Amino acid sequence: MILMKRRAVLGSILGTFAAATASRGNATQTRQDTQNKTTQLDLVKPVRLKRGMTIGLIAPASNSPDNEGIRFAKDVIQSLGFEVKEGKHLYSRNLYFAGTDRERADDINTMFSDKKVDAIFCVRGGWGSPRTLPYIDFENARRNPKVFMGYSDITAVLSALYRKSGLVGFHGPIAKQNFTPYTLAEFKKVLMFPSNSAFIASPPPFEAGEGWVEETNRLTRFSGGTASGPLIGGNLTLLSNLIGTPYEPDFHGAILVLEDVDEAAYRIDRMFTQLWLSGRLGQVAGIAIGKFTETDYTGNTYSVESVIRQHCTPLNIPVISGLMIGHVEDMSVVPIGIQAELNVDAGTLKLLEPAVL
Numbered sequence: 108m109i110l111m112k113r114r115a116v117l118g119s120i121l122g123t124f125a126a127a128t129a130s131r132g133n134a135t136q137t138r139q140d141t142q143n144k145t146t147q148l149d150l151v152k153p154v155r156l157k158r159g160m161t162i163g164l165i166a167p168a169s170n171s172p173d174n175e176g177i178r179f180a181k182d183v184i185q186s187l188g189f190e191v192k193e194g195k196h197l198y199s200r201n202l203y204f205a206g207t208d209r210e211r212a213d214d215i216n217t218m219f220s221d222k223k224v225d226a227i228f229c230v231r232g233g234w235g236s237p238r239t240l241p242y243i244d245f246e247n248a249r250r251n252p253k254v255f256m257g258y259s260d261i262t263a264v265l266s267a268l269y270r271k272s273g274l275v276g277f278h279g280p281i282a283k284q285n286f287t288p289y290t291l292a293e294f295k296k297v298l299m300f301p302s303n304s305a306f307i308a309s310p311p312p313f314e315a316g317e318g319w320v321e322e323t324n325r326l327t328r329f330s331g332g333t334a335s336g337p338l339i340g341g342n343l344t345l346l347s348n349l350i351g352t353p354y355e356p357d358f359h360g361a362i363l364v365l366e367d368v369d370e371a372a373y374r375i376d377r378m379f380t381q382l383w384l385s386g387r388l389g390q391v392a393g394i395a396i397g398k399f400t401e402t403d404y405t406g407n408t409y410s411v412e413s414v415i416r417q418h419c420t421p422l423n424i425p426v427i428s429g430l431m432i433g434h435v436e437d438m439s440v441v442p443i444g445i446q447a448e449l450n451v452d453a454g455t456l457k458l459l460e461p462a463v464l
Contacts, residue, residue, distance in 0.1 A: 147269075147270070147356075148249070148270075148271075148272065148273030150273050150444050150445075151249055151252045151272065151273045151274045152252065152275050152462065152463055152464050153252040153254045153274070153275065153463055153464070154225070154253075154254075154463060154464050155298060155300075155301060155463035155464060156189075156225070156226055156254060156298045156299050156463070157299065158188030158189065159188065159190070160225035160226060161189065161190040161191070161223055161224050161226075162191055162224070162226050162228050162282075163192050163218035163221065163224040163226070163227045163228070163253075164177075164181060164184065164191050164192065164193055164194060164227075164228055164229075164230060164282055165194035165197060165214040165218060165229060165230070166194070166199075166205030166206070166214075166229065166230040166231065167205070167211050167212075167214070167215060167229055167239055167257070167260075167261060168211075168229070168231065168233040168235040168236045168261065169203055169231060169232065169234055169235060170198075170199070170200050170204075170205035170233075171231060177197060177198065180228075180230050180281075180282035180283040181282075183283070183284070183285065184228060187286070187294075192218075192223065192224055194218065195210075195213070195217065196211065197214070203234060203235070204235045204238075205230070205235070208235070208238040208242060209242050211235065211238075212239040212240075212242035212243050213242070215227070215239065215243055216242075216243060216247055218253070219244070219248045219251045219253060220251060224253065225253060226255070226256070227254065227255045227256070228257070229256065229257030229261050229282065230281060230282050231257075231281050231282075231283045232257060232259030232260035232261050232281060232342075233259075234260055236260045236261055236263040236264050236345070237263040237349070237354075240263065240264070240352075243264070243267065245271035245272040246272065248268055248272045248274050249272035249273060252275075254277060254298060254463065255268060255274070255277065256277040256279045256280070256298075256440070257277075257278075258279060258280070258281065258342065258433075258434075258438075259281075259341075259345075259368070259434065260342065260345060261278075262278065262340070262342040262345035263348070264276070265278055265341055265443050266340075266341065266349055266354060266355065266356050266443065267349075267354035268443075269339070269444045270353070270356050270357070271353070271354065273444070274444075275442050275443060275444045275445060275463075276442075277297070277298065277440050277441070277442055277443070277462070278340075278364070278432070278440070278441040278442075278443060279293075279297075279438065279439070279440035279441065280294065280438055287436050287438075289311045289431070289437035289438075290437060290439075293308075293431075293438070293439040293440050297439075297440040297442060297458070297462055297463075298462070301462060301463050302461065303459075303460065303461060304457055304458060304460075305457065305458045306455050306457050306458075307439045307440065307441065307456055307457070308395070308397065308430040308431045308439035308441065308456050309430070309431065309454070309455060309456070310325070310429065311324065311431070311437050324429065324431065326427060326429040327412060327427065327428045327429050328426075328427050328451050328452070328454070329419055329420050329426040329428065329451075330419065330420050330422070330423065330425055330451065331425065331451045332393075332424070332425040332452070333448060333449065333450045333451070334392040334393030334448070335362070335393075335446065335447065335448040335459065336360045336362045336391075336393070336446065337360075337362070337444050337447070338361070338362050338395075338442060338443055338444065338445055338447050339356040339357070339358065339361045339362070339363060339364065339443060340356075340361075340365050341441070342366060342367055343365045343366065343367040343370075343375065343378050344367055344370065344378060346382075347378040347381045350381060350382070350387060355387075356443075358387045359390045359391075360390070360391070360392050361390075361391050361392060362391070362392060362393045362395055362449050362456075363388075363393070363394045363395070364395050364397065364432060365396045365397065366396070366397035366398055366399065366434065367399050367400075368398075368401050368433065368434035369401045369402075369403075370399065370403075371403040371405075371408065372403075372404070372410060372411050372413075372414055375399060375411055375414050376409065376418075379414060379418040379419075383418055388418065388422060389422065392424060392449075393424050393425040394424065394426040394427075394449075395430055395432075395449050395456050396427065396428035396429070396430065396432075397428070397430045397431065397433040397435075398429070398430075398433035398435050399411045399428075399433070400433060400435060401434070412428075415428060425449050425451040426451065427449065427451045427454065442458065442462035445458055445462045446459040446460050
């Protein structure tokens, strides 16, 4: 009962705050935009992947509970036609971290410096990537651009690389997972055989029939229209945790990509509120939401759809959800920093330039 009263009071306060903020008009938004404006470095693209290249395998966050999981990740990479070079601390474990913060950062720095390593893949996410950020040599990464790929907790490193070095990072599969035919096709489309424009993250083909229609991979169009800008974001939890730090991306005019897993609707609401109160939501040109999977709907709760609608539709920008981004088997690859076009009416997210050289 006390908890519900607190939530009711909080809702009233936020409602009052929203009304007060709206009444301030464009002058307040202009001041906020000026305060939050960051200087983004010129974009640096890595070289495209080719069979026979060497992939550096590291664990910037948590590790596989057992060594066989790491060997499985190596097998996955080798099945794609690549060689594997292990990070020095790849098998390290420090409670829920894969080694100490400095050890994990050292593996990132070493892989960027190593001339024999062509790209860097992460074993898994979990937790711990943000703790490595103060120890990453971002100038080293800018001098030695390479494909750096992972998702979930790895969002922190991807955002930091883009913000501090200008390097395009890739929100895509971790090494410790099998690639479905859809995931493999998206991987090759973005990283191996790029084109001047390419559609990504569209739901996979579905053969409908009498009494049989798509249920799982449906698109929800919150606000129609078209917007273009650089892709930023990834995991909502990690992105919201970067707000106010030197590693958050520039939200101005960007296409914000979001996904998450195992979060109750009220926690998703809390993180969207953080993005709203910090002024970041009001700066983006469009929002492309992937999947919020394994959501807990126990008890008296809003739906995730309702939370998104409350926070995003008042922005009057294109907003869609249901794209193949996030903790799902059929997963796309999202190049952070690349110019893209979001067309909600058509249900598409299109890259406007190659993500690799």
